[in-house]
Amino acid sequence: MSPRLEAAPPVGRHALSRRAIFKGSALLGGGLVLGALMPRVTKTWAQAAGTPPPIEPPSAFLRIDEDGLVTMIIPSTEMGQGIYTAEAALLAEELDVGLERVSLVAAPPDEKLYANALIGMQMTGGSTSIRAWFLPLRRTGAAARQMLIEAAAGSWGVPPGECITSNGSVSHAASGRMAGYGELAAAAMALPVPSAITLKATDQFRLIGKSLKRLDTPDKVRGKTVYGIDVRLPGMKIGTVASCPVFGGKLKSVDEAAALAVPGVSHVLKLDDAVAVVGDHMWAAIQGMQAAAPVWDGGAFKDMSMEVLVGSMAKAAQSDGLVAHDQNDAPGAYGKAATKLEATYQLPFLSHAPMEPINCTVQVKDGVCDVWVGTQVPTRARMLAAKGAGLAEDKVTIHNYLIGGGFGRRLEAEYVGQTAAFARQVDFPIKLVWSREQDIQHDTYRPYYYDQLRAGLDGQGRIVSWQHKVTGASVYNSYMGGWPADKVDPDAVEGAVETPYAFPAQRVDYVRWDPAPMPISWWRGVGPAHNVFVVESFMDELAHAAKQDPVAFRLPLLEKDPRAKAVLQLLADKSGWSSAAPAGVGRGLSLQLAFGSYVGLVIEASVGEGGLIRVHKATMAIDCGFVVNPDTVRAQMEGGLIFGLTAAMYGQITIEGGRVQQNNFNDYRMMRIDEAPVIDIHVVASEAEPGGIGETGTTAAFPALANAVFAATGKRLRKLPLSPVDLGAA
Amino acid sequence: MTALKINGEVQQVDAPDDMPLLWVLRDVLGMTGSKFGCGIAQCGACTVHLDGQAIRSCVTPLAMAAEGEITTIEKIGDTPVGQRVQAAWLDLEVVQCGYCQSGQIMSAVALLAANPNPSDADIDAGMAGNICRCGTYPRIRAAIKKAATL
Numbered sequence: 001m002s003p004r005l006e007a008a009p010p011v012g013r014h015a016l017s018r019r020a021i022f023k024g025s026a027l028l029g030g031g032l033v034l035g036a037l038m039p040r041v042t043k044t045w046a047q048a049a050g051t052p053p054p055i056e057p058p059s060a061f062l063r064i065d066e067d068g069l070v071t072m073i074i075p076s077t078e079m080g081q082g083i084y085t086a087e088a089a090l091l092a093e094e095l096d097v098g099l100e101r102v103s104l105v106a107a108p109p110d111e112k113l114y115a116n117a118l119i120g121m122q123m124t125g126g127s128t129s130i131r132a133w134f135l136p137l138r139r140t141g142a143a144a145r146q147m148l149i150e151a152a153a154g155s156w157g158v159p160p161g162e163c164i165t166s167n168g169s170v171s172h173a174a175s176g177r178m179a180g181y182g183e184l185a186a187a188a189m190a191l192p193v194p195s196a197i198t199l200k201a202t203d204q205f206r207l208i209g210k211s212l213k214r215l216d217t218p219d220k221v222r223g224k225t226v227y228g229i230d231v232r233l234p235g236m237k238i239g240t241v242a243s244c245p246v247f248g249g250k251l252k253s254v255d256e257a258a259a260l261a262v263p264g265v266s267h268v269l270k271l272d273d274a275v276a277v278v279g280d281h282m283w284a285a286i287q288g289m290q291a292a293a294p295v296w297d298g299g300a301f302k303d304m305s306m307e308v309l310v311g312s313m314a315k316a317a318q319s320d321g322l323v324a325h326d327q328n329d330a331p332g333a334y335g336k337a338a339t340k341l342e343a344t345y346q347l348p349f350l351s352h353a354p355m356e357p358i359n360c361t362v363q364v365k366d367g368v369c370d371v372w373v374g375t376q377v378p379t380r381a382r383m384l385a386a387k388g389a390g391l392a393e394d395k396v397t398i399h400n401y402l403i404g405g406g407f408g409r410r411l412e413a414e415y416v417g418q419t420a421a422f423a424r425q426v427d428f429p430i431k432l433v434w435s436r437e438q439d440i441q442h443d444t445y446r447p448y449y450y451d452q453l454r455a456g457l458d459g460q461g462r463i464v465s466w467q468h469k470v471t472g473a474s475v476y477n478s479y480m481g482g483w484p485a486d487k488v489d490p491d492a493v494e495g496a497v498e499t500p501y502a503f504p505a506q507r508v509d510y511v512r513w514d515p516a517p518m519p520i521s522w523w524r525g526v527g528p529a530h531n532v533f534v535v536e537s538f539m540d541e542l543a544h545a546a547k548q549d550p551v552a553f554r555l556p557l558l559e560k561d562p563r564a565k566a567v568l569q570l571l572a573d574k575s576g577w578s579s580a581a582p583a584g585v586g587r588g589l590s591l592q593l594a595f596g597s598y599v600g601l602v603i604e605a606s607v608g609e610g611g612l613i614r615v616h617k618a619t620m621a622i623d624c625g626f627v628v629n630p631d632t633v634r635a636q637m638e639g640g641l642i643f644g645l646t647a648a649m650y651g652q653i654t655i656e657g658g659r660v661q662q663n664n665f666n667d668y669r670m671m672r673i674d675e676a677p678v679i680d681i682h683v684v685a686s687e688a689e690p691g692g693i694g695e696t697g698t699t700a701a702f703p704a705l706a707n708a709v710f711a712a713t714g715k716r717l718r719k720l721p722l723s724p725v726d727l728g729a730a
Numbered sequence: 731m732t733a734l735k736i737n738g739e740v741q742q743v744d745a746p747d748d749m750p751l752l753w754v755l756r757d758v759l760g761m762t763g764s765k766f767g768c769g770i771a772q773c774g775a776c777t778v779h780l781d782g783q784a785i786r787s788c789v790t791p792l793a794m795a796a797e798g799e800i801t802t803i804e805k806i807g808d809t810p811v812g813q814r815v816q817a818a819w820l821d822l823e824v825v826q827c828g829y830c831q832s833g834q835i836m837s838a839v840a841l842l843a844a845n846p847n848p849s850d851a852d853i854d855a856g857m858a859g860n861i862c863r864c865g866t867y868p869r870i871r872a873a874i875k876k877a878a879t880l
Contacts, residue, residue: 220825404829635866
């Protein structure tokens with residue numbers, strides 16, 4: 001067999017011919033290949049729209065075949081958030097083609113061409129895809145359209161200005177001529193990329209701003225979508241992995257003979273800290289791993305417990321730390337305040353638990369390495385695969401697939417490096433699939449946070465001082481390495497420094513505390529999923545201390561931010577905030593500015609016997625600026641909210657004996673359909689710069705639910721998850 | 731060899747009797763539409779039908795599966811109820827990442843086949859065994875109701 005098989009299957013309405021499939025770093029065949037028109041510096045929406053775009057060297061976002069089929073190379077990874085459809089719409093809008101003649105393929109690893117301008121890396125995360133690609137993709141489509149017009153006008157000998165485009169063709173009314181893009185593509189490709197590009201005005205949009213049908217869903221409802229875990233290759237064997245359950249520990253021994261005695265098992269592969277049992281199918285691998293019964297040397301972390309971890313954090317929290325934000329002497333103002341409040345909030349370690357368990361398929365043969373995987377970070381995956389395989393990066397090909405749930409987990413690629421390190425020990429392709437237990441016990445966790453809040457009110461109940469000290473790990477350091485100890489981690493204080501509110505005096509401090517060797521990383525909602533819970537819970541505490549309604553208490557602090565104020569007022573109106581809640585039901589509120597979007601959420605919840613929380617209804621108001629696909633915005637709000645409610649009610653990873661205590665969905669619980677609330681979403685029509693959406697619902701969920709629980713029970717829970725034990729004792 | 735009646739055809743499978751049907755489907759027969767999610771019947775991603783009943787293929791041994799007729803996501807669209815459910819799923823854009831949706835659809839079809847007009851409580855009872863991490867539950871509920879009317 002050839003070691004280089006096809007790339008990830010394309011997505012789209014049109015059945016894509018094999019010749020059009022994108023391979024490696026070059027497109028096959030002729031046709032129009034257009035460069036990325038990336039603004040070098042991210043500017044505001046209005047500034048960027050008026051700036052002539054610098055031209056990067058030609059690369060591939062678009063290809064138009066001779067038959068008029070348009071292949072789009074999509075820079076962001078599709079993991080359910082609808083980005084394939086949205087980014088295709090941006091290109092197709094300006095190119096003037098319909099989506100029914102479009103096929104989509106995943107961009108290969110290439111920082112130069114596909115780096116997300118807001119992140120500075122080829123990465124899909126942080127709710128940045130639309131924000132980063134809104135203009136570059138439109139410019140690319142518009143430039144291609146202008147080149148196609150030039151090509152047509154040149155061949156017809158007519159002025160380009162007299163030509164128009166419509167759904168994949170150029171026409172000239174006076175002469176009655178018309179040509180499809182496919183016929184013009186070769187001539188258009190020979191033309192220089194125009195330096196002056198005219199974008200459509202928003203009122204000319206046919207696709208952007210409409211609730212388009214998603215391009216990836218028809219295959220998904222028929223079980224036809226191939227995720228990384230579904231990859232099948234000639235000669236491939238299937239295995240499963242066990243890593244040392246104690247973080248930082250090593251493999252001591254493994255019973256290879258017993259494993260190999262299991263029918264179907266062919267290989268037992270070892271690394272310093274992990275074993276893979278490989279065979280004909282997953283059942284052989286699972287049974288083989290049981291028989292292998294690996295023995296581990298736990299190492300230094302083996303006696304670690306939550307008690308020790310949290311005790312150590314509480315102690316660290318007593319130190320001064322780093323100043324993240326210091327405005328108008330908040331400590332001084334606190335000293336003079338009429339009413340003083342202090343509170344400590346704690347947030348747990350969290351696992352991502354995407355429905356598609358971690359998996360990776362690798363072949364290392366003849367000095368090259370092929371990787372079949374769903375990843376949010378193709379270049380990082382390539383770098384780690386190269387390291388694991390012991391090859392140079394240019395010997396590694398990444399075949400990226402649609403992802404069965406990311407939520408930040410696939411921003412890490414340590415499992416790609418691990419699979420490559422196993423795969424280099426054999427000469428056939430191996431697909432390693434983690435058990436759910438391995439997935440939960442060897443995740444890269446959302447860190448534990450220990451936050452201390454302190455605020456002062458004046459005689460009228462107005463905030464005069466706001467102080468917030470965050471103690472927790474630096475995800476920047478763990479992700480990139482070498483984050484300076486004297487520099488604040490921006491993620492740790494995101495949502496703490498920039499709140500929607502104008503505080504008269506505000507101070508934010510950061511104490512770095514690292515749980516290494518326990519691995520930590522990004523989790524849906526990133527910094528704000530931690531800080532918005534703390535800020536909005538404490539705001540609720542202050543409102544009650546001031547004997548004010550939580551909406552009325554916040555409004556005066558929003559005078560300088562009309563969008564925030566409008567969202568809060570819309571939310572109050574739509575949620576029936578001023579009316580009485582049903583008996584036994586509490587209403588809780590949260591307001592946030594995060595990822596460039598404003599979100600307000602009201603949760604209605606009750607607490608039953610044994611402290612069991614029931615979420616009845618969620619009302620959301622959102623201003624995320626200009627909306628590309630309204631239905632996708634709603635879907636992300638719904639899904640993000642349920643993701644956040646799940647963690648607020650059930651989510652916690654705990655450590656005992658240096659290892660994770662949770663195993664599977666039986667003890668790392670998920671919200672199910674019978675617990676899901678009715679969700680009512682109100683989106684503000686806006687022409688403002690597009691904001692992020694994927695993480696905002698998650699971020700909003702935690703404080704709104706905690707505040708609703710307080711409203712229902714009078715019990716203030718400052719520790720997540722919201723525990724029935726604490727509530728039952730109320 | 732075990733004779734497995736699957737999607738209207740008989741397939742001869744060379745696998746041990748105790749091997750869960752999920753791995754037979756995915757790794758032996760190459761039918762990857764049914765998904766692995768938990769391995770312990772907690773998430774429903776592996777749901778298929780055995781004689782029309784929704785079962786978790788990750789804990790159903792091959793020998794048991796061979797006693798009846800198996801239907802999977804790959805062919806559920808050939809049934810009238812399956813077709814309606816898939817149409818409703820697309821009409822309401824239920825799907826996000828899609829990984830759990832094969833199982834969701836198989837559970838929904840089994841529910842509607844047994845109960846053509848399910849109430850909210852019926853839907854909750856019939857679908858609570860299927861986890862969706864993307865949080866598509868409100869749309870699943872709406873799509874099942876819609877499918878009931880198609």
